[in-house]
Structure formats: structure tokens, C-alpha cells
Amino acid sequence: MTQTGDGELARSAAAGDGDAFAELVRRHAPRVRALCAATLGGPGEAEDAAQEAFLKAHRALPRFSGEASFSTWLHRIAVNHCLDVLRAAGRRRSDSLEALLEADSEALGRALSEPSPAKSLEDRDAVERLLSRLPPEQRLALTLRELEGLTYEEIAAAMSCSLDSVKARIRRARAELAGMARHFPGADIV
Amino acid sequence: MTHEKIRELLSEWLDGELDAPARAAVSAHLDACPACDAEAARLRRLGPALFRAPVRPDPRATEAFVARVMARVDSDSVSLWERLAARVLAPALGLALAGLVFAIAMPDPDEDAPLGVAAVSADAGSAFEVAP
Numbered sequence: 654m655t656q657t658g659d660g661e662l663a664r665s666a667a668a669g670d671g672d673a674f675a676e677l678v679r680r681h682a683p684r685v686r687a688l689c690a691a692t693l694g695g696p697g698e699a700e701d702a703a704q705e706a707f708l709k710a711h712r713a714l715p716r717f718s719g720e721a722s723f724s725t726w727l728h729r730i731a732v733n734h735c736l737d738v739l740r741a742a743g744r745r746r747s748d749s750l751e752a753l754l755e756a757d758s759e760a761l762g763r764a765l766s767e768p769s770p771a772k773s774l775e776d777r778d779a780v781e782r783l784l785s786r787l788p789p790e791q792r793l794a795l796t797l798r799e800l801e802g803l804t805y806e807e808i809a810a811a812m813s814c815s816l817d818s819v820k821a822r823i824r825r826a827r828a829e830l831a832g833m834a835r836h837f838p839g840a841d842i843v
Numbered sequence: 844m845t846h847e848k849i850r851e852l853l854s855e856w857l858d859g860e861l862d863a864p865a866r867a868a869v870s871a872h873l874d875a876c877p878a879c880d881a882e883a884a885r886l887r888r889l890g891p892a893l894f895r896a897p898v899r900p901d902p903r904a905t906e907a908f909v910a911r912v913m914a915r916v917d918s919d920s921v922s923l924w925e926r927l928a929a930r931v932l933a934p935a936l937g938l939a940l941a942g943l944v945f946a947i948a949m950p951d952p953d954e955d956a957p958l959g960v961a962a963v964s965a966d967a968g969s970a971f972e973v974a975p
Contacts, residue, residue, distance in 0.1 A: 671913065678909045683900040686908065691894060700908075707912045708919055780893055798858060799890040805860050824854040827886050830893065834885075 659723035667714040674714075678707055681724065684801075685731045691800045692735040692793055693742075694781035702738050706731040725810070732793065732811045739789035783833060791826035794819055844868055846879055853883050 657673075659680070665673035685706055689699040710730050717726055784792055790812070797803045797811060805819045812819070844852075849872045855861050856869045873880045 671916070674916065675909050675913050678912050679905060682905050682908050682912075686900070703908070704912050704915055708915055711916050711919070777895075784893060796894065799894040800896075805855075805858065820855060820860070823858070824851070827854050827889060830889055831882075831885055834889070 660719050663714060663717050663719070663723050666711070667717065674711060677723065677727075681727055682707075684724075685727065687800065688728075688731055688796070689735060691796050693738055694785065698738065698742075702734055703731070706734045709734060729811055729813070732797070733813075736789055736793055736812070739792060742785070743789055783830070786833070787826050787829060790814075790818075791822045791829070794822035795826040798823055844872060846876065849873075849876070849879050850882060853879070853886055857883065857887055 657676075659677065662673040662677050666677060682703070686699070686703045689702040689706070690696070693699045693702055706727075710727050713730065717723065721729075787795070794808055794812065797808045798805075803811065805816055805823075808819045808823075809816050849869055852861060852865060852869050856866060859866075861869065873883055
């Protein structure tokens with residue numbers, strides 16, 4: 654039996670078919686949730702953001718023209734939503750680099766010296782605090798590159814910006830992280 | 844190329860985003876320059892150190908997520924109707940009510956009309972009846 658395509662499901666969902674939208678959520682939830690988790694860190698915030706991205710997509714379904722694939726269209730909505738959340742979080746953030754170094758330098762040293770998926774929760778929290786120091790646009794561009802392996806052109810399309818902006822954002826994000834990493838004891842990237 | 848220029852290109856070089864001549868120039872420089880090569884290695888290790896590959900999602904967790912999203916979609920659809928009612932239907936109803944009140948409160952124009960006008964109207968009516 655052939656699987657109904659995303660485009661057809663999107664058209665049915667736009668016409669009010671709840672089952673069609675549920676199937677779209679089922680298909681695309683893993684990627685959207687992974688993006689939100691990598692970009693926003695905290696599990697509660699990431700979960701809320703992933704749900705909100707799908708909710709925004711549902712409201713926007715009547716405007717889905719089918720020019721781009723549903724996957725690309727949805728991904729762009731999720732990227733923009735993550736960017737909004739990061740910008741709002743950035744306005745609330747008040748911890749200084751000194752405070753970060755004082756609280757997390759050992760955990761960050763461990764996390765950076767042992768690049769493995771099996772990091773402790775404490776180390777992952779410290780990594781999250783480190784990444785949260787990047788400007789939202791830089792963090793998102795680097796996440797799309799490192800996590801999803803997107804090309805610069807794909808990142809530019811997802812973030813609705815120029816290729817030069819993508820190059821600059823990723824270059825500056827790496828330089829900033831490498832610069833901060835030099836302060837952590839034991840990190841072999843230092 | 845200078846060391847500074849090479850370091851500026853390292854990020855794109857790592858991601859395979861340079862054109863062939865630039866890529867070859869950076870690679871040749873790294874072969875000959877231990878300091879820039881060490882910097883490239885540092886940047887290369889950042890990704891795996893800071894970004895975890897997503898774990899394969901548990902189908903039950905995905906189904907639970909689908910259920911949560913659909914519950915929000917349903918309540919969003921209800922609140923959409925509520926918003927529509929608040930923004931469109933309520934003012935429309937208010938306007939209709941105001942119109943009704945205005946119509947009732949307004950005196951009958953014929954009652955206040957000057958006698959002459961009423962008489963002319965009456966005459967005109969009878970003229971139509973008489974004339975074939």
C-alpha cells in the first residue's frame with residue numbers, strides 16, 4: 654500500500670481533516686523535537702516549543718501553497734519559532750561569562766574533553782548554559798549545521814537570510830565557543 | 844594567504860563550503876602550518892563535543908506527543924471560534940441592537956410632519972386612485 658504524500662495530507666488537514674494533521678505530526682515530530690531540544694536546551698521549554706511550532710503550522714495550513722515541500726515549510730516555521738524563543742530568553746538572560754566559568758568550568762571541561770553522547774546531566778546543563786551565551790542567530794545557524802548537517806544554502810533558506818550571513822554566523826559562533834573553551838580545565842580542545 | 848585569512852576560512856573549510864581553489868589553498872597551508880592546523884582541529888572537535896546526535900525516538904513517546912499536539916489543536920480551534928465571536932459576532936449583535944433601539948425611539952416622521960405635507964401626500968394618493 655502506498656503512503657499518502659505530505660502534500661495531500663496537508664491539503665486534507667487544511668480542509669479540516671484532523672487525522673491527516675495527526676499523521677503529519679507523527680511523521681515530522683522527531684525532527685522538530687530534536688531541533689527544539691538542541692536549540693533550546695531545557696526539556697520543558699523544548700517540548701513547549703515543538704508543540705507550538707506544530708500549532709503555528711496548523712493555523713498557517715490554508716497558506717501552504719505546496720511550492721516548497723511540507724517538510725521544508727514546517728522546518729522553517731520551527732526554526733523561526735526557536736529563534737523567537739531564543740531572542741526572548743536572551744532578553745531575560747543575565748548571567749555573566751565569569752559566573753558561568755565559576756559555576757560550570759569543571760563540567761564544561763569534562764564535556765568538551767569527552768565528546769560522547771553519554772554525558773552526565775550536569776555536563777549537558779553546563780553545555781546548554783555555554784551555548785545560551787551565543788546570539789540566537791549564531792546558535793541556530795550552528796545547530797542547523799552541526800545537528801542536521803544542512804548546507805549553508807539550506808540554512809540560509811531555513812533562516813531567511815543571505816549566504817554571507819550564514820557564513821559569518823557559523824564562523825563567529827565557533828570562534829566564540831573556542832574562545833570560551835580555552836578557560837575550561839582539562840578540555841582538550843583548548 | 845596570511846594566517847589571519849586562513850583562520851577566517853577555516854569554518855567554511857571544515858563544512859566543505861569553499862570552492863575548489865580556496866579549499867586547496869587552505870589545505871596546503873594547514874599541511875605546512877602546525878598552529879593553523881591545531882586551530883582547525885580545535886574547531887572540528889567543537890561540534891561533536893557540544894551537539895549530541897538525536898536519539899532514535901521511542902514510537903510511544905511520539906504518539907504521546909501527537910496526542911498532546913492534537914489536544915492543543917482542538918482547543919485552539921474552539922478558542923478561534925470564541926475569538927471570532929468576540930471580535931465579529933458580538934459587535935455585529937451590538938450594532939443590530941443599537942439600530943433596533945434607535946428605530947423604536949425615533950418618532951414616526953408622519954406624526955411630526957407639517958400638516959401641509961401630510962395633506963399633499965394624501966391628495967397625491969387620491970389623485971392616483973382617480974386618474975386612470
